[in-house]
Amino acid sequence: MESISPPPPNEVQALFNRIAPVYDPLNDWLSLGLHRVWKQMAVRWSRVGPGQAALDVCCGSGDLALLLARQVGIQGQVVGLDFSAAQLEIAQTRSRGLGQIAWIQGDALNLPFADHSFDGATLGYGLRNVGDIPQCLSELYRVLRPGAWAAILDFSHPQAAWVKDFQAWYLQQIVVPLAKTYNLTEEYTYLIPSLARYPKPPELITMAQAAGFQAVTFYPLMGGLMGVLVGQHP
Numbered sequence: 001m002e003s004i005s006p007p008p009p010n011e012v013q014a015l016f017n018r019i020a021p022v023y024d025p026l027n028d029w030l031s032l033g034l035h036r037v038w039k040q041m042a043v044r045w046s047r048v049g050p051g052q053a054a055l056d057v058c059c060g061s062g063d064l065a066l067l068l069a070r071q072v073g074i075q076g077q078v079v080g081l082d083f084s085a086a087q088l089e090i091a092q093t094r095s096r097g098l099g100q101i102a103w104i105q106g107d108a109l110n111l112p113f114a115d116h117s118f119d120g121a122t123l124g125y126g127l128r129n130v131g132d133i134p135q136c137l138s139e140l141y142r143v144l145r146p147g148a149w150a151a152i153l154d155f156s157h158p159q160a161a162w163v164k165d166f167q168a169w170y171l172q173q174i175v176v177p178l179a180k181t182y183n184l185t186e187e188y189t190y191l192i193p194s195l196a197r198y199p200k201p202p203e204l205i206t207m208a209q210a211a212g213f214q215a216v217t218f219y220p221l222m223g224g225l226m227g228v229l230v231g232q233h234p
Contacts, residue, residue: 009107012129013083015190016060020086022182024061030175036063038153038226039124043067045151045219045230048120051075055118057108057140058082058126062091062101064153068122069101079118081106109135113143121150127229128154128198137211144233150213151230155191157200158224167225171195204229 019026027035043064048054050073056065059080068078078101082088088103095101106112108123108130121140130136140150158164171192179188199207201218208216213231220227 009083009131012131016082016084017086019184019188020061020084020090022184023087024063024090026178026182026184026188030178034222038221038228039063039067041219041221042122042124042151042153042228043071045149045228046071046120046122047149048072048076052119053077053117054079055113055121055143056080057111057121057123057136058129059091059103060084060087060125062094062103064122064124065091065101065103066095066098068120069095069098072100074100076100078102079104079113081108081111083107109139111139111143115142116145117143118148119145120148123150123152125154127152128194133199134207134211137208137213141212141233146233148233149230150233151228152204153226153228155195155198156220156224156227157195157198158220160223163223163225201227201229 048068048071052072053076054068054072056068059065059082062080065078065080072078080091080101081104083105085105088105092103108126109132121144127133127136144150158167175191176185176189179185205216205218208229208231214234216231218227218229
């Protein structure tokens with residue numbers, strides 16, 4: 001992993017506030033809708049069931065939290081946490097009529113929940129953007145109940161050279177130009193350095209184990225362009 005310092009948290013927060021209005025349509029365009037399939041896979045790997053309490057950290061506009069709500073049903077509870085007020089406003093609009101979801105503005109590095117509060121958790125496209133990945137994993141571990149699972153979805157580092165080349169080309173030639181049409185070139189150019197400093201799968205597994213997780217597995221998706229890190233609170 002390259003030694004590149006992340007930007008200050010307030011800068012990342014401001015970035016996600018700025019992109020909130022176009023975050024969902026851009027994700028659909030850039031992934032050809034596949035991000036929705038990957039999110040469904042992450043929710044399945046969280047193993048939450050009817051009547052349980054689930055947490056979605058860095059919930060953004062609410063995709064994963066809404067999927068978790070389907071899993072836990074009307075007797076369950078879902079909390080979506082994000083530090084972007086603009087993203088949370090969109091999430092609240094999307095969840096009208098779903099009483100089992102609560103939206104909270106908060107810090108992934110200092111979760112405002114008691115120990116052992118949740119039966120499962122997801123974190124989608126957020127671990128890469130936090131200022132302290134081990135601290136984020138430790139906080140996620142802390143709020144999970146024994147036996148609970150966490151599933152963390154994000155970009156990854158492909159092993160095959162041609163897939164790496166495709167990823168670099170796609171970010172530079174597709175993502176950034178498309179973002180330019182929304183006047184968000186700078187915001188989406190941020191993807192490139194954020195991925196450069198993001199740990200590779202073996203490092204992520206080691207970090208999750210150091211936080212306390214067991215049965216830690218990394219599932220590569222799309223040839224390793226994306227991946228889901230899964231671990232259990234023993």
